[in-house]
Amino acid sequence: MKLYEYMGKELFAKYGIPVPEGGVATTSEEAAALTEKIGSVVVKSQILSGKRGKAGGIGFTDNPSEAREFAGKLLGSELCGLIVEKVLVEKKLQIDKEFYLAITVDGAAKKPVILASAQGGMDIEDVPEEHIVKMPIDVTIGMQPFMTREAVRRLGVTGPVGKQIAAILLNLYKMFSELDAELVEINPLVISGEDVIAADAKVTIDDDALFRHKDLPVVEERTDAEKKAHDLGLSYVELDGNIAVMANGAGITMATLDLIQYYGGAAANFLDAGGGAGEEQTAKALELLLSKNPKAILINIFGGITRCDDVANAFASVKKNMGIPVPVVIRLVGTNEEKGRQILRDTGIETYEFMHEAAAKAVEIARGN
Amino acid sequence: MKLYEYMGKELFAKYGIPVPEGGVATTSEEAAALTEKIGSVVVKSQILSGKRGKAGGIGFTDNPSEAREFAGKLLGSELCGLIVEKVLVEKKLQIDKEFYLAITVDGAAKKPVILASAQGGMDIEDVPEEHIVKMPIDVTIGMQPFMTREAVRRLGVTGPVGKQIAAILLNLYKMFSELDAELVEINPLVISGEDVIAADAKVTIDDDALFRHKDLPVVEERTDAEKKAHDLGLSYVELDGNIAVMANGAGITMATLDLIQYYGGAAANFLDAGGGAGEEQTAKALELLLSKNPKAILINIFGGITRCDDVANAFASVKKNMGIPVPVVIRLVGTNEEKGRQILRDTGIETYEFMHEAAAKAVEIARGN
Amino acid sequence: MAIYLFDDTQVLVQGMTGNQGSFHTRQMVKYGTKIVAGVSPGKGGQELDGIPVYDTVAAATEKHRIDASILFIPAPFAKDAAFEAIEAGVKVLVMLPEHIPVQDAMAIMALAKSRGTIVVGPNTFGLVSSGKCKIGIMPNQFFVPGNIGVVSRSGTLCYEIVGNLTAAGYGTSTVVGLGGDRVVGLNFIDVLKEMEKDPETEAIVMVGEIGGSAEEEAAEFIKQNIKKPVIAYLAGKSAPPGKRMGHAGAIIERGKGTFDGKVKALNAAGVPVAELPFQVPEMIAKTLKK
Amino acid sequence: MAIYLFDDTQVLVQGMTGNQGSFHTRQMVKYGTKIVAGVSPGKGGQELDGIPVYDTVAAATEKHRIDASILFIPAPFAKDAAFEAIEAGVKVLVMLPEHIPVQDAMAIMALAKSRGTIVVGPNTFGLVSSGKCKIGIMPNQFFVPGNIGVVSRSGTLCYEIVGNLTAAGYGTSTVVGLGGDRVVGLNFIDVLKEMEKDPETEAIVMVGEIGGSAEEEAAEFIKQNIKKPVIAYLAGKSAPPGKRMGHAGAIIERGKGTFDGKVKALNAAGVPVAELPFQVPEMIAKTLKK
Secondary structure (H helix, E strand, O other): OEEOHHHHHHHHHHOOOOOOOEEEEOOHHHHHHHHHHHOOEEEEEOOOOOOOOOOOOEEEEOOHHHHHHHHHHHOOOEEOOEEOOOEEEEEOOOOOEEEEEEEEEEOOOOEEEEEEEOOOOOOHHHOOHHHEEEEEOOOOOOOOHHHHHHHHHHHOOOHHHHHHHHHHHHHHHHHHHHOOEEEEEEEEEEEEOOEEEEOOOEEEEOHHHHHHOOOOOOOOOOOHHHHHHHHOOOEEEEOOOOEEEEEOOHHHHHHHHHHHHHOOOOEOEEEEOOOOOOHHHHHHHHHHHHOOOOOEEEEEEEEOOOOHHHHHHHHHHHHHHHOOOOOEEEEEEEOOHHHHHHHHHHOOOOEEOOHHHHHHHHHHHHHHO | OEEOHHHHHHHHHHOOOOOOOEEEEOOHHHHHHHHHHHOOEEEEEOOOOOOOOOOOOEEEEOOHHHHHHHHHHHOOOEEOOEEOOOEEEEEOOOOOEEEEEEEEEEOOOOEEEEEEEOOOOOOHHHOOHHHEEEEEOOOOOOOOHHHHHHHHHHHOOOHHHHHHHHHHHHHHHHHHHHOOEEEEEEEEEEEEOOEEEEOOOEEEEOHHHHHHOOOOOOOOOOOHHHHHHHHOOOEEEEOOOOEEEEEOOHHHHHHHHHHHHHOOOOEOEEEEOOOOOOHHHHHHHHHHHHOOOOOEEEEEEEEOOOOHHHHHHHHHHHHHHOOOOOOEEEEEEEOOHHHHHHHHHHOOOOEEOOHHHHHHHHHHHHHHO | OOOOOOOOOEEEEEOOOOHHHHHHHHHHHHHOOEEEEEEOOOOOOOEEOOEEEEOOHHHHHHHOOOOEEEEOOOHHHHHHHHHHHHHOOOOEEEEOOOOOOHHHHHHHHHHHHHHOOEEEOOOOOEEEEOOOEEEEOOOHHHOOEEEEEEEEOOOHHHHHHHHHHHHOOOOEEEEEEOOOOOOOOOOHHHHHHHHHHOOOOOEEEEEEEOOOOHHHHHHHHHHHHOOOOEEEEEEOOOOOOOOOOHHHHHHHHOOOOOHHHHHHHHHHOOOOEEOOOOHHHHHHHHHHHO | OOOOOOOOOEEEEEOOOOHHHHHHHHHHHHHOOEEEEEEOOOOOOOEEOOEEEEOOHHHHHHHOOOOEEEEOOOHHHHHHHHHHHHHOOOOEEEEOOOOOOHHHHHHHHHHHHHHOOEEEOOOOOEEEEOOOEEEEOOOHHHOOEEEEEEEEOOOHHHHHHHHHHHHOOOOEEEEEEOOOOOOOOOOHHHHHHHHHHOOOOOEEEEEEEOOOOHHHHHHHHHHHHOOOOEEEEEEOOOOOOOOOOHHHHHHHHOOOOOHHHHHHHHHHOOOOEEOOOOHHHHHHHHHHHO
16 A cells, blocks of 8 residues: 555654654635745655656645646646645755665565665666665564664764764654554655755655555545455456456466457456455456456456356356356366356356367357357 | 562553552541442552561551551551551452462573462462473563463463453563563462462562663662762662672672671672772762761772772872771782872872781771770 | 375364364364364354364363364464464465455464465465375365475466376376465465475476465576476466456565566476466476476 | 684664773784774764774764674663664674663574574673674773683673683684573574684683583583583582572572582583682683593
8 A cells, every 4th residue: 555655754754763843734715825834845746656746746836826837737637647636735845865765575575675775866777777776684683783773884974973873763663563554765865065954755655555554544546346355355457458357367468468459359457366266356357347348258267266066056146146248258177166057057058168269259259240 | 779569550450451449548538438338348568578468567447537547557557567558459359269370580581481270378488399481581572462372271270261361461461571570470370260369569670671662660679878889880789797898799798798797797789880980989989888887898999990009099089188087908909900009099098909908907806806 | 295285294283163163174084184183162062073172272282182173163263263263373274265355364364474374375275295184175086196396376376287187197296375365374485495495306397377486586596496297287378367456566666476487487497377277287298208 | 714703894883982992992903803883873973093983874874884783872872773783684682771671682592593693692891803893891901812712691701711711821713702691692502503614722711600501501512512621610610509590490490500400410411510610711721631
């Protein structure tokens, strides 16, 4: 779950990481009032996109009526495909230098990793490898003060600024681990005289750990259909084609999409039904698929933890109770496959053994109609 | 630093460990009021001694005026050599079974260790080894829920009582590690129906970690002279003899005391001056030694981190500025010993090379006078 | 000989009395796996088809030699169960659960490393030494003995590939599901190393997918260290580029993770890449004929 | 040959630029110890008598092979410094500071064990391979080469014993201060094991004191494993029984810790116990004559 910049900064402040003086405005009046109070400010639209600056979502002023006007233009408008609901009005910083500082998960190392650079700012991706400090953290000992001193040394910083960066790093790791973050990123970390201030905040919380953080704000990035799918325990992404797809497992769903493309068709969605497949869930998944008016439905089930007879029973039952108004192509193998196929055969649904056969058939149907 | 039972129980409550309903009374009126409110109670004098029960410091009643009378008798009185300043008035528990539960530091294992027994109560020291569950904890992973389940299994407890003991153990370790405790002990842990309640609390905080726990209450166990010594960074214990002793290092101080005994003398104190030995500190240490009117003072310095010339200068200076009214026997060897001896020789204090010679001399002086 | 799991590997099932635990315990027993004990807190003393259930792993190890353990434990409690197994000295730990918090996964991997425990998963179907011992939830019928080693990031996609191989008459030596999470125990390189040494394995199939850099790292390793033929299948050719984890993700991945990049890296290591599952047996046939 | 420290042991001093650090660095150099670098955060780039100072241990290890390190660091920061040294791969870590929180000490010992680092102390004077390398704060003049190994729980008391030995013409092979805290790294048994193997050591002197059970455990070990003559000196005969740590302390100690108990255990292991420091050289003379 990605957090908005202002939420990230609230957490930074809680963890002792300096952020600019400022506040959130949901109306242009509030933006003007904050500017009145703070003076020279930056007004930043709060959307979950890294491109808001280039898209005109950030502006500078020291004039309350200018702030009112700018905020008024942003609030409620669409920016990078997202609606701006809030702006952050913050004191404009005197920027002497911009650093980059982040902690994220390095999957290959199986460890959190500090990423830091003295060349922070917009184009951090393009900074050459040798100017990026990369220090993996052993989770059994966590971030110790000496590691922050070493990181600062490798950044080539000394004196009070170095001490502050070290302190920020210690707090950043505390936040990273206590909040089950996958990413805490400050870009830029601004050096302003002897002060070190987080001018931006990118914080992503591990969705799988949200059960431990009921006190965190909830940010919803999904479309309505995706949200519905998520509530059902399904992984769902909308696509542009006309063949609705449902499979069990991210890999096999991807492979099914690849096959549709291979045979010249286009998938309407990515739907990974995962492990379970009760009747109610199957019905709701079908509802989701039908909501996009596909030309055909392609189901690809390789039973492992999912049992084919359960899937078949669910389908048979949905077909009987609800009806399915478009052609369904089902591929069904794995645990209890014979039972499953028999059940579907009994209700008049034909099944395939190989997924490429099923995919080819689905593309044929979609094209034919 | 040992905490009083009521302080330990306040911390237990904070850490989610069930304690009996109750409160602290500093007057007999408060004790009566608490009894009025609670009903059947136990009144427990709050002193740092394990023998208060046998000494009559604990009483049961359900009568407020009896509670008033008993508390009145206890408060301000001396029990086990200590003044009772507070009593704890608690609901009397129905006791079905008494367990023992503790976490402490096992120096040999270099780890915290869970100690638990289904045979808790007064005489836990006498419970045979095989009825005591002893589980060391790896500090790199801390107390994990599975360990508490295993401890409970080894205790032979099942069902809801087992679950509660497991939960208490988890909280007890959290408290142990977060508060830098050396000991957290519940004896007895009372099983009362399906409830599990800590009927006593023995908590000792690591003195060396108190700098991290400014919010904890301060409990002073030392005598005034011991406290004064502690404030000077000295380790001081009062004894009954007439030879005041000062040495640097606990081992050598003990050895000096052994020698005094060996030669038939008796030491007035144990004073480990530790590492440093500035003039002011030496002066204050001497003041402490003189306060007990000894017949002789025996100083035994083996310079390591302590430099002999510093010690000698301090003595010379104290002798010159303050005067020392009793004979001083000094043994001085180690780092810069030649310089140190010369300095003392110049001020008329003779030094010895061997500690047994110095001890024999001090005993002779003490006997002679 | 085999790798990881053998004829006489004694297996514990953590969470055996639950719905999934009991179903798959029976499936594993049917496959021939020596399930010697189960653990379900509070259920100690019960049995499942004659297999004794204990309250704790330590209790099970008092009575049985435990070589490996599999977890049927809900994600929020998986870390505790994994720690319990590792601390009890289990040498192969199979972690089925998905949705385990990544910080828990990192903690598990760190502990496992310090104790010398091999972790498979999380979010895996398990692993199998075909015909000898299966620890996981994959359908029994496809895992017949043979000389193809299969190692996969994805579950059902791996069944798919193995199913295609089986249908074409190729059995498998060892099949390992690495697990789909960002932080998992065994990776491609670990398994490739073992399969290279395993006399039962003659050719290796890697089943990968877009995202991450595991395939690229494996390619680099194969170039230097693997003499046996390796072929790969990759899913995700049709997928739009995924969302990345801030700048940090970009810094760590450094351009890796795309379908084309992975194909290029694998081809450069002499690994042909199948685009569709049914091509895998054809490529194996070609490779083994050489 | 020697144990722990050798002619060519390269030593780092953490906290070198402080008052104690600089004084004892010079004393160690005077003794012949190869101090190759110092660390003092914020002082990187400075020198002490030509010895370079770095900001971090990692920075020092970039330029020097570091075999051992000694800490002149205030207790509240000692854990961090110890972790820094251990994580940088230092193999012998000498911890002088006293008053280190016991939980910090336990954390240090756990990490050191997992990384294979030998920790001496905390609350120790250090250790010395006489004539070769001294890492600690003990006065140089008493530590002359010879064939007596000395291992002690107490600092100045150990100097006392070594001073008596030196005065009687006995030099020392290795002298180890175990440290006076409840949780320390090396213990009697660790050092006895090494001294038994060390060709330079002909007899061993243990300096113990009342409290704890280290002497009793050592006695048990000596009985089974040590062939070389061992004699002991124990302080605390005249001390009243100490205060114990609740019932828990009693449960752990189980009656150990008294002067008489320790003498009995040691005598049972064939270890004669001196009651006064000056008796030690006499007993050594007797032992070596046999």
